[in-house]
Amino acid sequence: MKRKLAPLWLLPAITLTFATGSVSAAPKKCSEEIGHPLSNTPCEKARGTVDSSSSTVPSPQVVDDGIVIEDVTFISPERRSPVPHISVVIRNGRIAQIAPGLLAGPHATRINGRDRFLIPGLIDSHVHVGDTGPLDDDAIAAHPELLQAYQLQLPRSFLAFGFTTLVDLNSAEEDRARFIAAPLHPNLYHCGAAVHVLGGYGAQRPPKDAAAANAANLVYQPAQVKDWPAFLDPRDYTPARDVDRVVQSGGVCVKVFVESGFGGVFHWPVPSSETLAAFRAETRRRGLVLIIHANGVESWQAALDAHADVIAHGLWHWPGDRFAKTPPPEARQVIHQAALAGVHVQPTLQVIYGELSIFDRYLLDDPRFADALPRVLVAYLKSQEAQAAAHTMQEQYRQIFAKLQVPASMDVATAMSIAPARVTSTLRLMLQEKVKLLFGSDTPSGDGGIGNPPGLNERLELSRWAEVGVPLSTILRAATLDNAAAFGLSKDLGTIEVGKRADLLLLRADPLQSVAAYDSIDTIILNGSPLPRASLLPAN
Numbered sequence: 036m037k038r039k040l041a042p043l044w045l046l047p048a049i050t051l052t053f054a055t056g057s058v059s060a061a062p063k064k065c066s067e068e069i070g071h072p073l074s075n076t077p078c079e080k081a082r083g084t085v086d087s088s089s090s091t092v093p094s095p096q097v098v099d100d101g102i103v104i105e106d107v108t109f110i111s112p113e114r115r116s117p118v119p120h121i122s123v124v125i126r127n128g129r130i131a132q133i134a135p136g137l138l139a140g141p142h143a144t145r146i147n148g149r150d151r152f153l154i155p156g157l158i159d160s161h162v163h164v165g166d167t168g169p170l171d172d173d174a175i176a177a178h179p180e181l182l183q184a185y186q187l188q189l190p191r192s193f194l195a196f197g198f199t200t201l202v203d204l205n206s207a208e209e210d211r212a213r214f215i216a217a218p219l220h221p222n223l224y225h226c227g228a229a230v231h232v233l234g235g236y237g238a239q240r241p242p243k244d245a246a247a248a249n250a251a252n253l254v255y256q257p258a259q260v261k262d263w264p265a266f267l268d269p270r271d272y273t274p275a276r277d278v279d280r281v282v283q284s285g286g287v288c289v290k291v292f293v294e295s296g297f298g299g300v301f302h303w304p305v306p307s308s309e310t311l312a313a314f315r316a317e318t319r320r321r322g323l324v325l326i327i328h329a330n331g332v333e334s335w336q337a338a339l340d341a342h343a344d345v346i347a348h349g350l351w352h353w354p355g356d357r358f359a360k361t362p363p364p365e366a367r368q369v370i371h372q373a374a375l376a377g378v379h380v381q382p383t384l385q386v387i388y389g390e391l392s393i394f395d396r397y398l399l400d401d402p403r404f405a406d407a408l409p410r411v412l413v414a415y416l417k418s419q420e421a422q423a424a425a426h427t428m429q430e431q432y433r434q435i436f437a438k439l440q441v442p443a444s445m446d447v448a449t450a451m452s453i454a455p456a457r458v459t460s461t462l463r464l465m466l467q468e469k470v471k472l473l474f475g476s477d478t479p480s481g482d483g484g485i486g487n488p489p490g491l492n493e494r495l496e497l498s499r500w501a502e503v504g505v506p507l508s509t510i511l512r513a514a515t516l517d518n519a520a521a522f523g524l525s526k527d528l529g530t531i532e533v534g535k536r537a538d539l540l541l542l543r544a545d546p547l548q549s550v551a552a553y554d555s556i557d558t559i560i561l562n563g564s565p566l567p568r569a570s571l572l573p574a575n
């Protein structure tokens with residue numbers, strides 16, 4: 036039977052469905068109110084005494100199957116404010132009921148939600164599950180077992196930090212297969228292999244065969260006819276064929292790199308406006324999200340001209356003084372246009388801040404670092420061997436900066452702090468202009484750095500947004516409902532509503548009061564299965 040229940044202010048938009056015949060024998064006396072909220076024991080005390088506010092609530096009902104989260108404060112991003120003293124019932128991996136006063140019977144699994152906050156599982160719409168995190172090629176060659184340990188822990192680390200859904204923007208079939216073969220892993224959506232221009236970012240070396248060209252999802256541009264390898268038929272590398280490859284791999288989006296070389300450090304070819312327009316037409320025709328990697332004024336402009344759905348980075352390159360931190364009029368203008376166009380932007384702050392860890396390895400001492408990476412890997416990263424490798428990388432960065440003619444008064448670490456300052460001030464401008472933000476972290480941001488470990492990188496990104504002044508409600512929404520809607524997943528994800536997939540987080544603190552609440556995850560509910568956070572942390 037279906038009926039509406041509870042005052043309208045409490046549950047304005049939900050029609051609640053109650054299971055019939057679910058009333059069970061009286062539950063036993065409540066003994067333990069404190070302790071882990073996962074328990075099979077229904078509790079007499081809670082019955083009929085949900086809270087003083089329960090005077091406005093009908094008498095409690097017992098639900099005797101599935102999982103019942105009792106007496107929780109639920110925070111769903113489409114609502115203006117949290118709703119206290121609610122029970123949420125999960126059956127068959129879905130949210131089945133939401134109402135005040137529902138209690139678990141003896142055959143149901145009870146989760147005590149008292150003094151807890153229930154939010155949707157978080158979504159990161161910019162990850163790379165095939166990247167090797169803090170291990171570069173040399174480290175992997177010397178210690179293949181560390182890569183294995185990293186890959187084993189990877190899916191669990193995303194979950195431990197609350198991320199139950201990911202969108203990978205550029206990966207190989209085998210990397211995705213390994214990721215989802217893990218017994219516990221976030222739900223993974225992807226864009227297949229991102230589109231590269233011959234000789235461009237990510238495809239600097241010519242492909243050795245067709246398999247390599249397909250893996251890079253190369254796109255043929257007539258202007259590059261002289262450089263195009265003779266063994267590749269250009270008709271196999273049109274935008275339509277590239278999108279075919281993404282569709283065949285099960286992708287929900289197409290990502291195209293527009294990267295001319297990180298503000299003049301390199302000089303790479305980029306897709307022409309005709310090429311981008313062709314990708315727009317092909318993705319629209321097939322209902323796919325078009326994502327453009329862009330981080331400078333020119334590439335943002337190209338993304339806007341192409342009517343992209345998502346810009347996969349914040350803005351930190353612009354013309355003029357390379358060492359100026361204040362965004363010039365060109366940057367302000369393109370941000371203004373992004374707001375008018377309604378394009379979604381992933382600001383990716385922590386990826387830029389993470390680069391600072393090349394010179395300052397402070398993150399190694401963050402207690403959360405050991406929650407993100409296996410112990411053997413943490414031990415390696417603290418070893419002399421890894422320190423020596425870090426010095427080599429520092430030298431490489433010094434050489435790059437020497438080419439950029441850093442002023443004599445500026446050391447490299449100071450020069451590197453310019454990009455974080457820039458990406459912070461442009462996010463502030465985006466906030467003022469009301470640019471639509473999506474939570475995408477670019478985890479783990481390439482290979483070989485310690486600054487962006489899986490799970491923790493997302494956690495740090497949440498804090499970066501809060502530091503800039505993004506309202507906590509906007510942060511939660513960007514990482515749940517807005518991400519779900521932008522990728523066509525809101526039928527299943529993004530809010531706490533009956534019928535949606537039961538990907539939920541139980542927190543000990545309110546994420547609308549403090550971003551630190553994301554450090555208080557108690558239980559992760561993935562596809563309806565409750566997982567204590569401690570069970571997801573690295574064991575070796």
Ligand SMILES: [Zn+2]
Pocket residue numbers: 161162163204477
């Ligand atoms: Zn990326």
